[in-house]
Amino acid sequence: MARKPVIGVIGGQHPSPEAIAHAEAVGRLIAQAGAILACGGLGGVMEAACRGAKAAGGFTVGILPGASKAEANPYVDLPIVTAMSTARNVILVRTADALVAIDGAYGTLSEMAHALDQGKRIVSLGAWDLTKAGVDSHGILDAKTPEEAVRLALAEARAGRA
């Protein structure tokens, strides 16, 4: 059985208007590519990405920090209820075959770090520029547009899921 690739979208709850537009486009493109969108299931970047995916007929998974499905944004098809607070960030990073990071929240920073720690490269669309802090530039793929971000992420997913 060929599983659909899972693309994680990471980003915070209080994004800029540009980050929201980026997240929505990224979600739409993930769905149009036939991939599953995974995220943290809450608002902001997460909600915008899910909304974009649902508008294109995609499937969305929200890996929630709390104990109730009520906290999921309305565009989450499948809430995974961890009740593990930010430890769910690690589960999201492990579940995603590739990751697109949008914006600069500290939770996003933790997810980028866990990805690097797991040997996964991150596609950055305006997220933390960790190479300035000394992270090996091999680990971060800069994208200029949502289209480039999703193209790079799909290639990473294909490469990783041997």
Next chain:
Amino acid sequence: MARKPVIGVIGGQHPSPEAIAHAEAVGRLIAQAGAILACGGLGGVMEAACRGAKAAGGFTVGILPGASKAEANPYVDLPIVTAMSTARNVILVRTADALVAIDGAYGTLSEMAHALDQGKRIVSLGAWDLTKAGVDSHGILDAKTPEEAVRLALAEARAGRA
């Protein structure tokens, strides 16, 4: 948006032939009801339930204990990679809107206990008879057949997801 109900199927890796047949039928009936099947993603009861769901065109989620999707059985559509060993049992119980327990592994026992602890009733199809150990009989719904088990589980899911 109306989310599909998520029915969890819990059971071990070394079931009896009867438990395998039950799990496969339960998986099929969950899929035919339009619900998502969630399980621990490994072999035995989990694999049989996923196989049944896929044969009926359903969607299956496997909440894995390890760090790799390679451990998922071949009928899992979406592996959630926790790398949290048996702590993933708690996530499975929280994620399911209702639970069907099949067979008598100790992992299954832990999931029944977590369900009771979270105030969720369990549909038992030949699983541990905890009422004999003093568990309030209100918490456990005995089913005689896969059909009765899935009917009871869907009713629980509807009741719980107000």
Next chain:
Amino acid sequence: MARKPVIGVIGGQHPSPEAIAHAEAVGRLIAQAGAILACGGLGGVMEAACRGAKAAGGFTVGILPGASKAEANPYVDLPIVTAMSTARNVILVRTADALVAIDGAYGTLSEMAHALDQGKRIVSLGAWDLTKAGVDSHGILDAKTPEEAVRLALAEARAGRA
């Protein structure tokens, strides 16, 4: 270096007066034996056991479900802050070299199940009688008194920590 054995005491927040007396005595005896007491860090059986241990000059660890040390009972020397709700039950069971179960809360039941699943025997001082539900009697050691419970637990800890 010889590490001190860690004895876990499991039990709920709303115990009977007898369970409270048992827990306090168990905590005291653990401390007098030079072992570390580990528990879930909250009230009821957990608090009584910690109070007993502190009265005898022992050291207590509370593996907390929430995100704040403020929820620890006042007799916890070292709060471990998991913010993982009842998934912390699994950590407690793994951390303990041996376990004494007191009373009949569902969280206790989950911890007994995780212990069985991990191949650890449980010393039961009036806890769930799981042998009535079909659990192999090898896995549960019945104790009549706190003294017998702690003696059995220390023997299990010695046997397990080869």
Next chain:
Amino acid sequence: MARKPVIGVIGGQHPSPEAIAHAEAVGRLIAQAGAILACGGLGGVMEAACRGAKAAGGFTVGILPGASKAEANPYVDLPIVTAMSTARNVILVRTADALVAIDGAYGTLSEMAHALDQGKRIVSLGAWDLTKAGVDSHGILDAKTPEEAVRLALAEARAGRA
């Protein structure tokens, strides 16, 4: 009851000789101040810090990623067995009243990010300079020496544990 402060020391398994010397001194100073040292329990920075603390008569906690106490370094007094892989990083950050980061492993980076996400400031002794990547400099306290690092961490612990 006044609990002893818990100072977390974070750093990787393959540190430079300078980082090892720093970690050992930091561990010693934490113990001399009467605080408990918490770390990830493995080798490298973690082992050096525990060794320093034990040489000064301190108490050490290792929050382990695996399922066995056998992976703890020999200077860990109390291994907490999570079997949760790198999700244990989040527990370490939550458990520490203050954190000293030494060296530049990606696991360390994840712990710094989780600390920032939880509103905890990090004392950095040659760790990732996240201010260059845009992190608010308020969140990171640079220390030149182990003495300065522990002094700053103890002050943070006092400030945070109201």
